[in-house]
Amino acid sequence: MITKSTIPSDEDLTAFIDGELTAEEAARIEAIVKQDASVAERLEFLARASLPFEQAFAPLLQEAPHEKLEAMLAAIPAHKGARSASAPAATRRRFLGALAASLVAGITIDRTVIGIGRGFSAKDESSEWRAVVADYISLYTAETLAGPVPGRQDQAAQLASLDEKLGLSLSAEAVSLPGVDFKRALLLQYDGKPLAQIAYLDPETGPMALCIVKSDAGPKAPDLENRKGMNVVYWSSGTHAFMLIGHAAAHKMTAIADGVRERSAV
Template structure:
């Protein structure tokens, strides 16, 4: 039985994500996630990592040595195992069976899982760079961006570095966000390619950033997602992919992104 003093195991959180807990157990997990930031973050991580493994490995499941795997799984001691908890492992057992079949077939597991991840990415194929940016921006605090707002000439000089490396000419006016302070423009590197980051400080919600990379994926209309407790609006044109990330509400982030997108594309 989970209590408010017990940190749920990954097994329990995974069962919660898969909808395999009783109503009482699910309610306890929800309460813990609302009260404990560490539990909420672990739940978010496991949810993002969840993939439709059973469907993806369906052709291999028929070849997997199920009975042997079930015996092996039953023999593995599980810390804190409780009567009636075997249902919570059912989905993962099917996945282990698929992995066993993959090994028999000589498939490298890490590459297989990566391939499935790409195949089931319904949002867009360039989501990985947004995940990296979100991890980085999540470390920012208002103190990270403390200090005076740089003058227009300093902003222009910082943005000028993007022109040569990214092939993108931006003015301070084009990237200005209403009511939000421009703090700095940095040229970073991701996967061997330049990544532009313009950092802002919103007096209401804290750090915000507009990030840009080259992209040949073609134009994509703005879409919204949540990463690391922040809202992300992302889009692309024929040459670059963009993301605006921050702690503001999704509708406000969308409105801000619409404004800057119109100026950049003009």
């Protein structure tokens, strides 16, 4: 009988995907997957998800207590049948451990760090990528985006790296948001496709992000939805899909998105 206490966690499922479990542990999860459709669905989604959490949270982890973190990871016992010492060290399971350690530094990380994608419709690609991004951005706090605002030259350099992969031309002026600080532009990946994330910090409501992926779904006028307690304005051109997500009120998010569309013609 499968009970709540025997259902594998996301960390266990991720370790299973990465081949880090012993033969006994792997066999246990395989048996549960065969019996429980929800666990099977969860495993399939985690196997597909490819957002680089380590890259996006690198600034956050730099603030973590490294000595305590290393001690915690060193204390994890080695399992027979797990990967050899020659295997890559930066696995997702160890990264989850790093996020947990960052709590010692007083940085709040939502326990859904890898918990993305419940109940998605595989047929609605547009909805799915927005749901993934919403789960991802929900991990951000003001502390995640703390630090000085990059100068326009640095902003332009970061945006240029996105242009190359996405086939866009985004200037710092085009993606500037009124009253909201530009913090960084990152190139991530979703389902094998480049995903641009331009992160901002609203002094009143906290983290905000403009995210872009290539899309052949065709043009779509702006629409509004709510995900993870945040407002999302999304639209698409003939070649790309866009979403602006943040904690600001719906009317403010809509006005900001309209401004981005006008200045960047996207």
